[in-house]
Amino acid sequence: MELLVASAIGVMTAGGVYLVLRLRTFPVILGISLLTYAVNVFLFASGRLTVGAPPILRDDITAYADPLPQALVLTAIVISFGMTAVVVMIGLGAFLGSDDDHVDEQPEPETTEGET
Amino acid sequence: MSHWIIAPIILPALLAPFIVLAARYHIGIQRVFSVAGVLALIAIAGALAWQVSDGSVIYYRLSDWAAPFGIVVVGDRLSTMMVLLTSLLALFVLLYAIGSGWDDRGRHFHALFQFQLMGILGAFLTGDLFNLFVFFEVLLIASYGLMIHAGGNARLRAGVQYVLFNLIGSTLFLFALGSLYAETGTLNMADLAQRVTEIPAEETVGIRVAAVLLLLVFAIKAALVPLHFWLPSSYAEAPAPVAALFAIMTKVGAYAIIRVYTMIFPPDLEVTSGLHDLWLLPAALVSLAIGMVGVLAAKKMDRLVAYSIVGSMGMVMVAISLFSPEGIAAALYYIVHSTLAGAVLFLISDLVRTGRGNVDLTSQPPMMGTYLTAAMFFAGAIAMAGLPPLSGFLGKLLVLDASFDSTLVVWVWAVVLTSSLISIMGFARAGSVVFWKAHSLPTMEEPVEVASRPSMLAYAATGGLFALLTLHTVFAGQVHGYTTTMAKQLFAPDAYMSVVLETPGKLSKPKTEEEK
Numbered sequence: 001m002e003l004l005v006a007s008a009i010g011v012m013t014a015g016g017v018y019l020v021l022r023l024r025t026f027p028v029i030l031g032i033s034l035l036t037y038a039v040n041v042f043l044f045a046s047g048r049l050t051v052g053a054p055p056i057l058r059d060d061i062t063a064y065a066d067p068l069p070q071a072l073v074l075t076a077i078v079i080s081f082g083m084t085a086v087v088v089m090i091g092l093g094a095f096l097g098s099d100d101d102h103v104d105e106q107p108e109p110e111t112t113e114g115e116t
Numbered sequence: 117m118s119h120w121i122i123a124p125i126i127l128p129a130l131l132a133p134f135i136v137l138a139a140r141y142h143i144g145i146q147r148v149f150s151v152a153g154v155l156a157l158i159a160i161a162g163a164l165a166w167q168v169s170d171g172s173v174i175y176y177r178l179s180d181w182a183a184p185f186g187i188v189v190v191g192d193r194l195s196t197m198m199v200l201l202t203s204l205l206a207l208f209v210l211l212y213a214i215g216s217g218w219d220d221r222g223r224h225f226h227a228l229f230q231f232q233l234m235g236i237l238g239a240f241l242t243g244d245l246f247n248l249f250v251f252f253e254v255l256l257i258a259s260y261g262l263m264i265h266a267g268g269n270a271r272l273r274a275g276v277q278y279v280l281f282n283l284i285g286s287t288l289f290l291f292a293l294g295s296l297y298a299e300t301g302t303l304n305m306a307d308l309a310q311r312v313t314e315i316p317a318e319e320t321v322g323i324r325v326a327a328v329l330l331l332l333v334f335a336i337k338a339a340l341v342p343l344h345f346w347l348p349s350s351y352a353e354a355p356a357p358v359a360a361l362f363a364i365m366t367k368v369g370a371y372a373i374i375r376v377y378t379m380i381f382p383p384d385l386e387v388t389s390g391l392h393d394l395w396l397l398p399a400a401l402v403s404l405a406i407g408m409v410g411v412l413a414a415k416k417m418d419r420l421v422a423y424s425i426v427g428s429m430g431m432v433m434v435a436i437s438l439f440s441p442e443g444i445a446a447a448l449y450y451i452v453h454s455t456l457a458g459a460v461l462f463l464i465s466d467l468v469r470t471g472r473g474n475v476d477l478t479s480q481p482p483m484m485g486t487y488l489t490a491a492m493f494f495a496g497a498i499a500m501a502g503l504p505p506l507s508g509f510l511g512k513l514l515v516l517d518a519s520f521d522s523t524l525v526v527w528v529w530a531v532v533l534t535s536s537l538i539s540i541m542g543f544a545r546a547g548s549v550v551f552w553k554a555h556s557l558p559t560m561e562e563p564v565e566v567a568s569r570p571s572m573l574a575y576a577a578t579g580g581l582f583a584l585l586t587l588h589t590v591f592a593g594q595v596h597g598y599t600t601t602m603a604k605q606l607f608a609p610d611a612y613m614s615v616v617l618e619t620p621g622k623l624s625k626p627k628t629e630e631e632k
Contacts, residue, residue, distance in 0.1 A: 090276050094269065098273065
């Protein structure tokens with residue numbers, strides 16, 4: 001199970017980093033989403049991997065799951081979800097305004113002269 | 117337990133929704149509440165700073181849960197000084213936004229402004245690393261809204277870059293927190309500081325990774341080269357009052373580095389030895405050089421100011437990375453100076469924009485209100501470049517003086533002095549092109565339509581920041597004395613840790629502590 005979780009985090013992070021380095025807004029946003037998935041699983045695993053163990057203290061139980069990373073992941077999911085929505089809106093606004101979805105700064109006069 | 121220490125977070129957090137819900141269509145009411153809120157913040161921050169100035173540490177446990185389990189808000193000399201600085205800066209920035217009408221050019225300026233303040237002040241006051249992450253996100257999400265306030269294509273495009281860069285930074289922060297938690301099982305700063313020292317020498321791989329990741333995150337926030345690329349275009353495109361408030365945001369990164377790397381990973385800890393002098397100091401020197409070369413190369417005044425912010429952050433980080441009490445004391449003195457000087461310059465570049473319609477560094481006929489604006493630019497440039505008599509000079513002197521113990525002292529002196537010269541040339545070039553050559557040009561027949569004379573309130577707000585800078589210079593001895601005691605407190609964190617960890621609260625003695 002450790003190998004599965006670790007390689008899943010690794011593959012998602014690698015894919016996310018690759019997409020983040022693209023030039024256009026959409027792949028970059030996808031890359032960021034992948035990175036946040038990876039980090040959520042990573043946070044989850046930081047409390048050690050346990051299967052079928054309760055997180056809350058009860059009598060006659062000795063193995064527990066760590067509840068704190070679950071709370072952390074919940075916060076991280078909410079925040080990354082909201083942030084992704086924000087960046088999609090701003091990216092959409094920038095794309096609709098300038099008809100160009102490159103993330104980097106392009107020299108503007110040449111393209112407008114060529115097209116019009 | 118003091119309840120007042122959480123007031124700087126609660127007050128803007130309550131004020132912002134009130135402004136959105138009750139006053140969203142009345143800019144006048146928004147302005148009154150926003151200014152009243154910031155004035156109250158200044159009073160609270162001043163009282164808190166007074167309370168801890170004797171060296172005591174005040175704290176607040178949320179829901180009274182004991183420290184490693186619950187979240188604590190802690191105030192010592194450093195955090196209360198940063199809170200006071202933020203609220204003073206916020207007052208004048210807010211007055212400028214009102215005076216120049218920036219707050220009326222889009223919606224929800226005042227609500228976002230209050231949320232931004234809540235995030236910044238929370239980041240200064242929290243005693244828990246995950247809570248620090250949450251407050252970073254609060255200040256970032258408010259800053260996204262402020263950054264694209266009043267719209268415009270260039271601003272939206274710069275906004276996309278800014279948001280994407282910071283999202284990656286947040287993801288890195290989470291990776292860092294995850295590995296810290298996996299290694300130590302806690303995220304409370306005081307608890308971390310104790311547990312990191314107990315890790316056996318052969319099992320330090322994970323904690324080293326976490327320390328470096330955390331440093332990277334804070335370096336992104338502090339715009340340290342090579343992680344500074346988000347800063348110039350986003351600060352240049354942001355509305356001027358917003359950019360002026362952002363001058364404190366880079367200092368949040370600097371504050372976090374000071375806090376974490378004096379308490380959790382102190383310089384004498386073997387785990388992270390070499391991190392400061394081997395990596396941080398050269399990076400800081402490079403950012404100082406790149407920032408000041410950017411000042412010389414900029415073609416627009418707002419970009420020039422943005423690069424001077426990169427340079428002054430480099431200066432702050434040089435002082436921090438010495439990691440001696442003298443270095444930290446000098447860094448704290450310079451942080452106050454660089455926040456005020458950066459904010460002043462952003463406001464002045466907006467005065468120029470108001471007066472002549474653009475901020476290009478080209479000769480154009482004289483602008484409206486040219487005398488007052490030119491005089492202010494002159495004084496602001498002196499402050500930022502570090503010429504006497506203003507506090508930039510004293511700050512640089514303190515940093516140079518503190519660098520004698522470092523092995524790279526020659527490099528520090530060489531880079532600081534050369535980059536100061538370059539920045540003087542950059543500012544002199546900008547000032548003479550924009551203000552002096554204007555009078556040798558023939559005046560245009562019709563005046564530029566978009567230009568207008570800046571309002572008196574805008575000048576008064578900029579002047580208010582200058583007054584703070586002057587006070588910072590005149591009382592340099594007292595301020596530096598105070599930052600020295602602050603640095604001593606930072607290098608002896610036992611008092612802080614015992615206050616946070618040993619004061620009993622709910623669940624102070626759990627039965628099964630080692631269940632993990």
